[in-house]
Amino acid sequence: MSEIATLTALELRDALRRGELGAREAAAHFLARIEELNPALGSFVTVTAERAMAAAAAADERHAAGVAPGMLHGMPLGYKDLLDVAGVPTGYGTAAFDPVVPEKDSPLVATLSRAGAISLGKTQVPEFGLSCHSENDVAPPARNPLDPALSAGGSSGGEAAAVASGMLPFGPGSDGGGSVRIPASACGLIGLKPGLGTIPSDVLDGTVDGFGAPKLTVSGPLARTALDAALLMDAMVDPTRETYLEALDEGAVDALRGLRIGVSTASPFASVYEIRLSADAHVALNRGIKVLGARGHHLEEAEIFYDAAYPQTFSTVWTGGLAAAPIPAGSEAKLGTLARSFRERATAREAKTSVEAARRLTQIAADFRTQWGRYDVVLTPAMAFAPPEIGFYTSQDADTDYMRQCQYTPFTSMVNVSGLPAITVPTLTTAGGLSMGVQLIGRTGSEAQLLALAEQLSKM
DSSP states (O other), X not given: OOOGGGOOHHHHHHHHHHTSSOHHHHHHHHHHHHHHHHHXXXXXXXXXXXXXXXXXXXXXXXXXXXXXXXXXXXXEXXXXXXXXXXXXXXXXXXSSSOOBOOSSOOHHHHHHHHTTOEEEEEEOOSGGGOSSSOOOSSSOOOEETTEEEEEOOSSSHHHHHHHHTTSSSOEEEEESSSTTHHHHHHHTOEEEEOOTTSSGGGGTTOSBOXXXXXXXXXXXXXXXXXXXXXXXXHHHHOTTOOHHHHHTOHHHHHHOOOOEEEEOOOOGGGGTSOOOOOHHHHHHHHHHHHHHHHTTOEEEEOOOOOOTTHHHHHHHHHHGGGXXXXXXXXXXXXXXXHHHHHHHHHHHSOHHHXXXXXXXXXXXXXXXXXXXXXXXXXXXXXXXXXXXXXXXXXXXXXXHHHHHHHHHOTTTHHHHHHTOOEEEEEEEEOTTSOEEEEEEEOOTTOHHHHHHHHHHHHTO
């Protein structure tokens, strides 16, 4: 058997299903990588080695007995420390209360476990998943494997750092304002944010929040290749069918041509913050344009105009849930600067203000879909500049922290508001060895097409 470290996630899955590799061997390999690399990168906040090896042994026994393997038979995974894994503490990245030990898995965890995945532990997040970094007051920050002095992005930063460094073969993240795409871009991975409702476990409690605003957070894969992302996407949607993998058949990818792609560097945050793209962001965008043009697509500058009310409206909706966070009395002082400030504002806000913001954001979402709908795909930079140093955000007051986050990620949250799918893909390795890329925004139900475009860009 070839060295596990050289295998893609798809190749590893296939080797496990064929019995060329045992689940225990795979789990032991990745646990050893975690032991070696996690102290420097801060990807995992909890490692459940004994549980993982026991689950791997059981998987090997089922396979030896002739039980049909699941789609992810024996595949090691990690889960953000916002998701529940039965019997494992969930800390939410906060010091305001003790970690909670759940009795049952979150719905997505349950889906992937039924598909045969084996959990190795929980990965680092910012407090309550609020931020585009993965730093908090309870565990070391998630650091970028491309340069450990820099942020791994967030809120799926621990997950992204683990995948990029080979501590995991791929990983499920969640994305409420860019939290899959941001760390994927920072760490040189592919990150897919599916459309709202594509993954059934995301909408078990509906498609709007308590005030009527569009639900923002969905689950999505972080992976080193488009094929790996397609495999994990299949398992998250329906682990009995390889729909997305089939869509990436080499012939189908090569046949994808003639899309009308609108190119835009406009951001809805430009009405309140200075949005400035770095030279590398421009180079990464231009490389994406060149490759897609060579693939036979039609690219043109998109005229898109964003509502100046977006920044305030989005912020109101984004922070609304903090008012209901179960913070014990007298523990607010233990919250981080950003979470504490946003919670104070959310609890002081009248309900009618939140209801009006929800109504307005619904209108803005419809406008996004209308404007972007003039094109088959909209192409933007992934991020405005390279990932910053650890502490770039958290060393500031809450408003400066939030402003800097919006300036780094000016193109991501708008897609969550729209409910449409989007994918970030690396297109440039900078002179300093960092990764920059592009974002592709698709129409409803176009996740397979976005993965095919990612595959085209990956062969540039």
